Amino acid sequence: MKKEPINWFKIRIIFLSCLLFFCFVLILGRMFQLQVLKKEQLYKLAAQQQHVQIPLVTKRGTVYDSKGNELAVSIEVDSVYADPRKVVDVNRTANELASILQIDRKELKQRLNSHRAFEWVQRKISSKEAGQIKTLQLPGISFLKENRRFYPDSQLAANLIGFVGLDSKGLEGIEFQYDALLNGENRVWATARDALGREIAMGKVPFDKEDHYRNIVLTIDKPIQHITETELDRGVEKWGAKGGMAIAMDPMTGKILAMVSYPTFNPNQFIQYRSKSWRNGTVSDVFEPGSLFKVFLAAAALEERVVRPSDSFFCENGSYTVYDRTIHDTSKYGWLTFQQIIKFSSNIGASKVGEKMGRERLYRYISAFGFGEKTGINLPGEGKGILRHPRYWPPIALDTISFGQGISVTGIQLVTALSAIANGGFLMKPHVVEKIMNEKGGVVQSFQPETIRKVVSGETAKKVTMLLKATTEKGGTGEGAVPAGYEVAGKTGTAQKVDSLWGGYSENRYISGFMGFAPADEPKIALLVIIDEPQGGHYGGVVAAPIFKAIMEKALPCLHVVPKGTMIVKNELDSAPREEAPGTQPLIDGIKVGKGAGTIVMPDLSGLSMRNALSRMEGRGLIIKVSGNGKVVEQAPRPGTVIERGDICYLKFRSPS
């Protein structure tokens, strides 16, 4: 038999095919393993490498004043942290960092020697410090972006705005109350990354989505806030007082224009101040209003027609005993009319008016004016004062409450109630937030003026305004509160503080106050000034009234209310094209400015005949005094001056010959 030759070729082919098949099975198996068995796990791994999620720093909304000035802004700053396991030279690192950041070297070294993966070195450092550290390229030292809150105006409105803690959490004031709105959500920025770690925008481009944080616009008027703050500070320092507060409100709408509480602090370095300075006393502190309260007694009594301003009361020559207590006046008075009781601030007179009112009725009006309940201004820590139901009043309470003892109020309650007198009897809800906006500037929510209730009639409000105007006239207690060229309606108040140690009233600790509004006939600002424990003088008319005057004097022009006697000149350049428009009259010709204010501008009459001159002055309620005859050669006041009904105008005529 012939041995068949072994076909090596065939065997090789079979062997190779087997090998190939085996490899194929291996690959297939591996593929199955990767694509099917470990699919989930590998997908995740890939996603982790390709997709990065960069956490964006939580943004926090800005707080603006009513004119759009920034009052609180958040800026991204660097925070330095260390991974102590990666730090190579602990000594050198600690030395360098400590000298740049001016922090304790020993303590830092201790932290760098710990075995944790993360240690803060210093949070929220300046960009200059960050730059210095970055150039050193220290191993194990890295940076994180964090938001830091800045208050560009330092202490301006600090007690109102409050401040933010290290972790972007509002701790006081507006920052606290609107924390949830101001703070955005924690956001991540998802993007893809290539093998070199560069970012590629893939698929949907991650444009900023909207609506994450809100900006808040306050009703505060920065110039007025600044004026109020400066003048109150000056007043508190002058009288060596313990504290003070001032609130300016637009009486027509209930908008807070300025809100100042003293002592104050710098929110950029809030930690350096005592927590007492952080409070907003205007809404949280309660005190006895003293004579300031007579305003509301007067409103109640006039509304109920219990008295008329001309009714007379006997003021017992300064000492009046009711039950077991004797009420005193600062000066001894005999018979006073109701108007004089308010003007000279007689406690005895007020008591007698209160007695005529009766408990229930007086209580009804006091609570209608908003005392004893929160005003709803929506600021943290608002107090509601102490107003008991008449059922629990001791017998003397009717008399004492009439002149503001035995009742406690907050500053915001007083100025809100005063605004009701100023605006014709409407109790407005005070508000300090004008609108809430989203990050694109769209308005999310805006707060309109809100009337809570009508407390007294417009007629009564007008009568009370007359009484308050008399108070600031010559001889009244509020004489010192009137800035030149304006009419002010207001009331002084001096209250003895309740002695917490001994009970009863303290002999030498007072609260001096003044509240009022101006201009009296068309109020633009209702203002309350309170000075807590002034030294060397305590009467509201002496301590608080001059501060009131100083604030009003500077704040009213900010609202375009100019004092009487100011010259108003037409801007020729500006109004030249405007004159072509039908119906516009040149201002200098004595047309009214403002709406219905009764403000008239003195026209230029020079060179006119008597008949022409008089016809132009007629019908404006002016008293015209004429001398000489012929054409006008001189006139007083000068052309362009603001004049009022009832003013005297002198015209001097001379014949041209």
Added chain:
Amino acid sequence: MLFFIAGSLFYVWSRIQVIQLGYEISNALKEKRVLTEANKKLRLEIATLKSYSRIEKLAAEELRMAKPRPEQVIVIR
């Protein structure tokens, strides 16, 4: 065949373009964030410099300015 090759080359080219643009977009977005932040910092600086207490101090102490008395004020409308 030629058509097929041209088509696939075009497809590859377009994919490369997409990725290239992706890089550019992401750089632009990054730049935008940096610029927005820089803008905010500058605005803060403006606000700080505009602070009334600072300006009042400068006006009163360095420039010797004073508040006008009422009779020195002329309103122009």
